[in-house]
Amino acid sequence: MANKKTEEGSNNRRNFLRLGLMSSVSAVAGATLISNLTADEVEPSGEKIRVLTPDGKMVEVDAKSINKYPEAVITPTESRKGIPDKKFVMVIDLAKCKNARKCVEGCQKAHKLDDHEEFMKVQLIQNNEEGSPYWFPKPCFHCDEPPCVTVCPTGATFKREDGIVLIDNERCIGCKFCITSCPYSARQFNWGHKEKFEDKSQPYSPETQVPAAEGTVMKCDFCPDMLRQGKLPHCATACPMGVIYFGDKNEDIVTNGSETVSFSQLIKDRGGYRHLEHLGTKPNVYYLPAVNRQFPVERGFDVDEEIIERYKDVPFVKELKEQGKL
Amino acid sequence: MEISNKLINDLAPTKFGKRGVIWTISLIIISIAGIIAYIDQVVKGQVVTNMNDYALWGIYISNFVFFVATSFVGAVTVAVLRLTNNAWRTPIVRIAEIISVASIIMAGLTIMIDMGRPDRLLYLFIHGRMQSPIIWDVIIIPTYIVICLLLLYFPLLPDLAILKNHFSKTNPKLSKWYGILSLNWSGSEKQKSIQLKSIQIIAILIIPAGFVLQTVDAWLFSTLFRVGWDSTNMGAYFISGASVAGVGALVTVMYVIRRANKLEAYITDYHFDKLGKFLVLTCLIYLYFNINEYVIPEFTSKKEEITHLNHLYSGQYAPLFWFVIIGGLIIPIIVLLFKKGRKPLPMFYVGMLVVIGSWWKRFLIVTPTLLQPFLPIQGVPESWHHYFPSFHEWIITFATLAMALLIITFLVRYLPIVPIQRTADEQEETEINKSVISKTVTP
Numbered sequence: 001m002a003n004k005k006t007e008e009g010s011n012n013r014r015n016f017l018r019l020g021l022m023s024s025v026s027a028v029a030g031a032t033l034i035s036n037l038t039a040d041e042v043e044p045s046g047e048k049i050r051v052l053t054p055d056g057k058m059v060e061v062d063a064k065s066i067n068k069y070p071e072a073v074i075t076p077t078e079s080r081k082g083i084p085d086k087k088f089v090m091v092i093d094l095a096k097c098k099n100a101r102k103c104v105e106g107c108q109k110a111h112k113l114d115d116h117e118e119f120m121k122v123q124l125i126q127n128n129e130e131g132s133p134y135w136f137p138k139p140c141f142h143c144d145e146p147p148c149v150t151v152c153p154t155g156a157t158f159k160r161e162d163g164i165v166l167i168d169n170e171r172c173i174g175c176k177f178c179i180t181s182c183p184y185s186a187r188q189f190n191w192g193h194k195e196k197f198e199d200k201s202q203p204y205s206p207e208t209q210v211p212a213a214e215g216t217v218m219k220c221d222f223c224p225d226m227l228r229q230g231k232l233p234h235c236a237t238a239c240p241m242g243v244i245y246f247g248d249k250n251e252d253i254v255t256n257g258s259e260t261v262s263f264s265q266l267i268k269d270r271g272g273y274r275h276l277e278h279l280g281t282k283p284n285v286y287y288l289p290a291v292n293r294q295f296p297v298e299r300g301f302d303v304d305e306e307i308i309e310r311y312k313d314v315p316f317v318k319e320l321k322e323q324g325k326l
Numbered sequence: 327m328e329i330s331n332k333l334i335n336d337l338a339p340t341k342f343g344k345r346g347v348i349w350t351i352s353l354i355i356i357s358i359a360g361i362i363a364y365i366d367q368v369v370k371g372q373v374v375t376n377m378n379d380y381a382l383w384g385i386y387i388s389n390f391v392f393f394v395a396t397s398f399v400g401a402v403t404v405a406v407l408r409l410t411n412n413a414w415r416t417p418i419v420r421i422a423e424i425i426s427v428a429s430i431i432m433a434g435l436t437i438m439i440d441m442g443r444p445d446r447l448l449y450l451f452i453h454g455r456m457q458s459p460i461i462w463d464v465i466i467i468p469t470y471i472v473i474c475l476l477l478l479y480f481p482l483l484p485d486l487a488i489l490k491n492h493f494s495k496t497n498p499k500l501s502k503w504y505g506i507l508s509l510n511w512s513g514s515e516k517q518k519s520i521q522l523k524s525i526q527i528i529a530i531l532i533i534p535a536g537f538v539l540q541t542v543d544a545w546l547f548s549t550l551f552r553v554g555w556d557s558t559n560m561g562a563y564f565i566s567g568a569s570v571a572g573v574g575a576l577v578t579v580m581y582v583i584r585r586a587n588k589l590e591a592y593i594t595d596y597h598f599d600k601l602g603k604f605l606v607l608t609c610l611i612y613l614y615f616n617i618n619e620y621v622i623p624e625f626t627s628k629k630e631e632i633t634h635l636n637h638l639y640s641g642q643y644a645p646l647f648w649f650v651i652i653g654g655l656i657i658p659i660i661v662l663l664f665k666k667g668r669k670p671l672p673m674f675y676v677g678m679l680v681v682i683g684s685w686w687k688r689f690l691i692v693t694p695t696l697l698q699p700f701l702p703i704q705g706v707p708e709s710w711h712h713y714f715p716s717f718h719e720w721i722i723t724f725a726t727l728a729m730a731l732l733i734i735t736f737l738v739r740y741l742p743i744v745p746i747q748r749t750a751d752e753q754e755e756t757e758i759n760k761s762v763i764s765k766t767v768t769p
Contacts, residue, residue: 116706123704138701147551153460154446154453173449174372174442176382177460183551185699189382189442192373214371215442276700279551310705 074225076168079206082160087249087284088222089163090139090233091266093256094290096241097122097135099300101307106238110223112196112210117188119220120235124300124311133316134290135300137243139235140165140186140220141275141283148178148187157217163249163284164222166206172216179217183279187219222246232257241294249284301326329750334492336591337746339739346586350735353728360725363718364439372442374718380703381696381713386440388688389723392571393433393730394467394543395564395684399572400426400474401536403604405529414600416752417593417744421583422576423478424741428733429575430474430539434467436726459549462542470532470539477528483521484747487511540565547691553630554695563615567687569608570655574680577601579734581674583743592744595669602668605680609659616651634698642712643694646686654683 047063099122107113107120119139126133142165149159156171157178179187190197193214202210207224223233231237236244236256247254247263254263266272270288297316301308308326311317320326342350367374377384403422407415438444454461486508493501511517544564547555557563580601584593620638623631638647658676661667667676693713697703703711715723 118705121705123701125702151458151460151549153455153458153464154449155455156453171446171449171453172443173446175440175460176442177458177546179379179382180552180696181550183700185380185701185703188379190371191375191377192371281551307705309708313702313704 073203074205074207074228076170076204076206079166079168079224080158080160082162082164083224083227084161085250086162086227088142088227089247089249089254089263090142090222090236090285091245091247091254091263091272091288092137092285093243093245093270093288094134094136095288095293096243096295097137097290097300098241098295099124099135099303100240101303102238102240103137103235103244106234107220110234111208111218111221112199112212114194114196117218119186119188119218122300124297124314124317126314126316129315132290133297133314134293135297136287137235138184138186138275139285140222141184141281141285142222144282144284145280147181147183147281151177151181153177162224164224166221166224167209167217167219168206169209169213169216169218170204172213174215174217176217183276183281187217189217190214329488329746333750333753334488334746336589337742337744337749338489338492339742340587342739346735346739350732353732353735356728357725357732360722360728363721363725367439367718367722368444374716376709376714376716376719378710378713379706380699380710381693383440383692383696384713385689385715385719385723386436388692389685389726390433390436390440391543391688391692392685393429393436393726394539395568395571395688396575396681397426397429397433397470397474397572398536398540398565398568399429399576400477401532402569402572402608403576404477405533405536408529409533412600413752414597416748417589418576418580418597418601420478420481420741420743420745421580422572423474423481424734424737424743425572425575425579426474427471427478427737428730430467430471431733432726432730434471435729437463437467439722439726459542459546463546466535466539466542470535473528473532473535477525477532480521480525480528481745481748482741483508483511483517484513485742485745487513488746489742536568537565540568547695551700552695553634553698553700554691557619559615559618563612563619566608566612566615567684570605570612570680571684573601573605573608574658574677574684577605577673577677578681581670581677583738584670587738587743589744592749598670598673599665599668602662602673602676605673605676606659606662609655609662609680613655613659616655630698630700634695637694637698638690641694643690647690650683650687650690653679654687655680658683 048060049063050058050060053059101122103120104118104122108118111119113119121138123136123138124133125136142163144159144163146157146159146165148157149165152158153175154171154173156169156173157165157167159165174189176189179185179189190212194212197211197213199211202208204211204213205225207221207228209218209221212218223231226233232246232255233244236246239256242256242258245254245256245261245263245266247260249263252263254261254266266288267286271291272286272288274283274286298320301320308317312321317326375384375386399422403415404419404426407419438447441447450461450464454464486504490501490504490508493504541561541564544560548557548560550556577598580593580598584590620635623635637643658680661672661676666672697711697713
């Protein structure tokens with residue numbers, strides 16, 4: 001029952017976001033979209049959808065025609081601009097995370113990542129010996145003062161108007177300077193050749209980072225391809241607990257799929273903070289502290305042995321192991 | 327002003343003996359092995375190295391930093407000793423210039439080995455952005471290569487002319503090459519004044535260029551958010567460390583060449599003594615910066631800082647750390663403070679120790695820091711918590727070192743190591759001085 005409700009909510013939410021984002025989709029793809037519509041004779045479905053043309057007119061088109069239209073590929077040059085008038089922001093509610101790892105898996109599937117390639121990582125953080133550990137999902141923070149962009153010698157990694165930091169792997173020379181510059185270890189390197197790099201069925205776009213390329217860097221991208229379709233990033237959609245809120249700072253609105261709230265109010269009410277604020281990188285990912293938790297931290301150990309092994313250096317895990325509880 | 331035949335015969339380059347040939351061939355073999363390993367790396371990707379997403383700079387980078395540091399010897403000895411008018415520099419400057427040239431050329435090549443996409447090298451020029459410290463390196467390294475080459479070349483001109491005549495009968499082919507390279511040097515007053523001016527300009531230019539080079543190298547690290555790098559100490563720390571590495575290398579190479587070319591009469595104990603004092607001075611300055619870097623952070627004991635330091639003091643890198651500090655710095659200082667320690671043979675061992683210590687020191691600057699990120703390393707294979715270079719990395723690194731030695735060997739084979747003309751001029755001067763002194767002293 002609850003699940004069904006969530007699904008409904010998320011659908012409503014998606015439609016809501018779609019309205020906001022549709023204008024930007026058509027701004028990029030609009031010209032071709034319209035010509036496509038006129039060229040093809042499609043049997044109308046009767047359902048009409050309103051879209052914005054590049055010259056700012058609202059037109060009504062048949063829903064079927066839109067579905068038929070292939071998704072616009074955002075080329076590396078186009079991907080540098082960003083989605084107009086947006087300022088994307090993510091809020092992660094640590095009180096709700098139980099290390100279900102659905103965000104990680106959803107992200108890996110969408111970005112065609114292998115086992116240890118994780119744009120989203122779930123870390124177990126224990127701030128001090130007495131403190132209670134908590135699960136800490138960590139994407140790229142898409143900083144407003146991104147050190148990676150500063151040090152990149154070729155501009156392969158760049159900051160867009162909508163706040164997203166992306167990598168153009170056709171420009172990257174593989175110096176790895178950006179990986180060392182990131183204080184959050186958000187970036188990964190393709191050390192060797194992999195078969196999946198040769199899969200050219202999907203044209204390369206920095207917005208999807210597929211296919212990846214040998215000797216270049218990759219990282220969490222906030223899924224701009226989804227955003228253009230008015231959908232949430234894969235991690236936010238995949239999370240069963242509604243941990244990950246995503247939205248637009250300009251509109252002051254974020255959603256986790258089931259509830260839509262005011263971003264500023266959420267941060268105020270729940271004591272939102274940014275990780276390692278003192279570094280001055282100004283992240284666009286906020287955290288809500290792990291207080292009044294919905295699950296005990298132990299719930300997160302309901303995973304593979306291999307995953308538990310990752311956290312063996314955390315004092316709390318050591319303790320559990322000594323007591324034979326793990 | 328006739329230069330004695332003895333002087334020319336002593337100082338002109340000679341063919342290698344058996345040992346020299348074996349040495350050269352070994353270096354060529356190691357270099358070729360490294361080139362093969364590098365080709366393999368290009369084909370298979372950097373997966374053949376043991377680097378990973380955390381320890382993502384390994385010995386390729388630390389080796390690069392070592393070469394950059396060693397190349398500083400040209401700026402330190404040649405230019406500084408020249409400006410301070412230290413006459414004892416004459417027989418050793420050319421060795422320093424040769425080491426500088428070899429190291430900076432190899433530094434330029436080594437940095438490319440670490441590139442994930444060497445095929446996109448030109449992007450650095452096409453898409454280069456001035457704000458990136460890598461572009462600063464792209465600018466300063468070629469500049470420094472040119473300055474180093476000129477600093478080696480200009481003072482060589484008179485010697486090349488001498489060698490042209492010297493070999494005109496015994497080896498006309500070689501003589502022709504010397505002739506071309508000597509740019510028709512005749513020794514006229516006009517030529518001399520141009521040469522002197524050029525050398526002076528280059529000798530002054532190499533000091534800021536050397537400082538910029540070392541500082542940019544330091545900034546590659548200190549511009550990043552990393553414990554152990556994010557330090558205002560870095561620029562000066564690197565400059566002083568480069569002096570140690572450079573002078574250490576100079577002492578070692580000087581000893582070997584002196585023995586191989588039988589130059590005992592020209593490079594004397596006196597020169598070793600002087601250079602020993604110079605080396606101990608650089609070591610003491612470096613020790614001072616090491617205290618700043620490794621002891622002072624203990625007082626504020628920030629969590630990340632202290633984890634990093636403990637990693638070095640007593641963690642997995644502790645044996646290496648203490649070897650570098652004690653073997654590469656403290657023992658050399660103690661030995662060199664004694665007059666007996668500044669004799670050629672002990673100096674050679676000290677020089678070796680300093681060079682090996684300097685090489686590992688760069689490794690300790692680069693890798694342990696990367697293994698101490700702000701967020702704990704979780705969710706990666708167990709092997710990613712450590713780093714030790716792979717077979718490919720060692721072979722390639724040894725090859726770069728062999729190539730540097732090969733450049734030095736090649737230049738030693740064909741250039742007069744002790745400047746002939748200047749030695750002759752100085753000998754003449756002392757003769758004149760002697761006669762002047764004796765004339766004025768005797769009533």
